[in-house]
Amino acid sequence: MFENRKLEILTLIGLFAFVVLFLIVSGQSGHEFSGSDDVGSQEIATLTGRPVASFTPLIPQYVPPSPEIESTLFALQATFGGVVVGLVIGYWLGQKKRINNA
Amino acid sequence: MEGFLPWQWCLVWWLIALPFIIVGVIELRSLLRKDREYLPLLGVSGAFIFILSALKLPSVTGSCSHPTGTGLSVMCFKPYITAVIGFIVLLFQALLLAHGGLSTLGANMDSMAIGGPIVGYGVYKLLKNTSINIYVTVFCVAAVADIVTYIITSFELALAYPAAVGGVMASFTAFFAIFAITQIPLSIIEGLVLALVFKYIIQLKPDLIEKLGVFSKKQIESALGATTGVPLEKV
Numbered sequence: 001m002f003e004n005r006k007l008e009i010l011t012l013i014g015l016f017a018f019v020v021l022f023l024i025v026s027g028q029s030g031h032e033f034s035g036s037d038d039v040g041s042q043e044i045a046t047l048t049g050r051p052v053a054s055f056t057p058l059i060p061q062y063v064p065p066s067p068e069i070e071s072t073l074f075a076l077q078a079t080f081g082g083v084v085v086g087l088v089i090g091y092w093l094g095q096k097k098r099i100n101n102a
Numbered sequence: 103m104e105g106f107l108p109w110q111w112c113l114v115w116w117l118i119a120l121p122f123i124i125v126g127v128i129e130l131r132s133l134l135r136k137d138r139e140y141l142p143l144l145g146v147s148g149a150f151i152f153i154l155s156a157l158k159l160p161s162v163t164g165s166c167s168h169p170t171g172t173g174l175s176v177m178c179f180k181p182y183i184t185a186v187i188g189f190i191v192l193l194f195q196a197l198l199l200a201h202g203g204l205s206t207l208g209a210n211m212d213s214m215a216i217g218g219p220i221v222g223y224g225v226y227k228l229l230k231n232t233s234i235n236i237y238v239t240v241f242c243v244a245a246v247a248d249i250v251t252y253i254i255t256s257f258e259l260a261l262a263y264p265a266a267v268g269g270v271m272a273s274f275t276a277f278f279a280i281f282a283i284t285q286i287p288l289s290i291i292e293g294l295v296l297a298l299v300f301k302y303i304i305q306l307k308p309d310l311i312e313k314l315g316v317f318s319k320k321q322i323e324s325a326l327g328a329t330t331g332v333p334l335e336k337v
Contacts, residue, residue: 007237007301011294018291022160031164036284037103037201039165040259043276044106047263057104058112058205062198073198074156077191081152088142088149092306 104196104203111262116208119185122216126186133183143303143310147175148187150299154292155191155214161284169292170251173244174299176219177226178316188215213254222247236317236325240300245293252281301325 025031045052064070107115133140154171161167175184192210195201202210222243229239260274304311308322317325 007294007298011298014291014294018159018287021162021287025162025164026160028164033160033164033166035158036161036163036165036167036281039280040277041103041106043273043280044259044263047265047273047276055105057203058109059104059203061104061196061200061203063200064198070199074158077194077199078153078156081149081156084145084149085153088146089302089306091142096306 104200104206107206107209107258107262109205111258112205112208114208115206115212115258119189119208119211119216122182122185122211123189126182126184126189129180129182130186133179139310140314143178143307143314144175144183144187146299146303147178148190150174150296151187151191154295155195159288159291161287163280163284165280165284167252167281167284167288169288170214170218170248171244171292171296172214172219172251173222173240173247173292173296176223176247177240177243178311178314181216181220181223184219185211185215188219191215209255209258213258214251217254218247218249218251221250230317236304236321237297237301241293241297243293244296245289248289248292249282249285252285253278256281 026033041052041055044055064073134144151171154169156168158166158168172184172188175187189207189211192202192207192215196203196207196210225246226239226243229242256274256277259277260270263273264270265272265276304317304322304326308319308326311317312319312322
């Protein structure tokens with residue numbers, strides 16, 4: 001029964017390996033799991049000898065006032081994508097059903 | 103990373119990105135005028151860029167980054183239209199999330215919406231007419247588009263901040279270690295997920311993929327035959 005599900009199984013194995021890798025890495029000390037952008041900013045600060053805080057936006061921008069609000073906005077972005085995917089897949093499924101019934 | 107690129111570089115990257123956006127908008131208009139049936143597929147490919155670029159995932163380097171999701175779009179709609187979709191996602195993140203900014207938008211477009219997808223498209227062109235399984239092709243395109251995005255980011259930063267000792271190459275190596283190494287496991291996962299999504303798309307809409315010329319009827323049929331065991335007409 002699993003012959004037709006090779007890709008699904010492979011993807012699950014991949015995701016599982018990813019989680020295990022994360023658990024191993026997070027078990028070691030010294031990892032903050034900050035964004036690679038922040039690590040990159042640190043690197044720029046090191047290269048230029050200027051503190052990170054001295055880099056100010058060239059164009060003023062809205063900054064989410066707290067991590068909570070930021071995560072809400074990111075969740076909103078993903079939700080929007082998810083709604084569109086579900087909508088289209090549903091539309092296609094309905095289309096196919098109509099054609100098959102006709 | 104608004105503020106981290108000197109304005110001269112911001113301008114350079116914006117100027118490179120602009121023509122892609124303009125041609126992309128023109129292509130997008132003519133595509134949708136030709137056939138509205140493409141709109142749902144466009145929505146799905148765009149939606150995966152929205153979803154995947156919102157997910158910041160942990161990686162082996164002990165920092166987090168997000169996949170890009172551009173592989174699907176670039177295969178179905180080619181690089182120009184992908185640039186437009188990528189632009190919309192990046193604009194959203196720059197305006198509301200302070201994730202990137204308006205001045206660095208050009209640089210971010212060149213890496214995520216243009217450069218990564220173009221190299222992914224090159225991989226697609228290379229593998230398209232070979233006997234390689236189309237899911238493997240999708241995997242490679244998505245993973246390559248993802249990882250190249252971050253290689254370009256490293257390059258953009260290295261050009262702006264050459265190291266005192268070793269110059270551009272030395273700082274490229276440093277940024278590469280931060281961005282691209284982090285991205286390796288993420289791009290593998292992205293490749294797997296998008297290959298799976300592609301499988302569901304061709305199960306539902308094989309005619310659309312064929313009409314766009316993404317893969318030939320024979321390739322789609324053999325992939326569907328391998329996954330469902332029934333001929334295309336009965337799927």
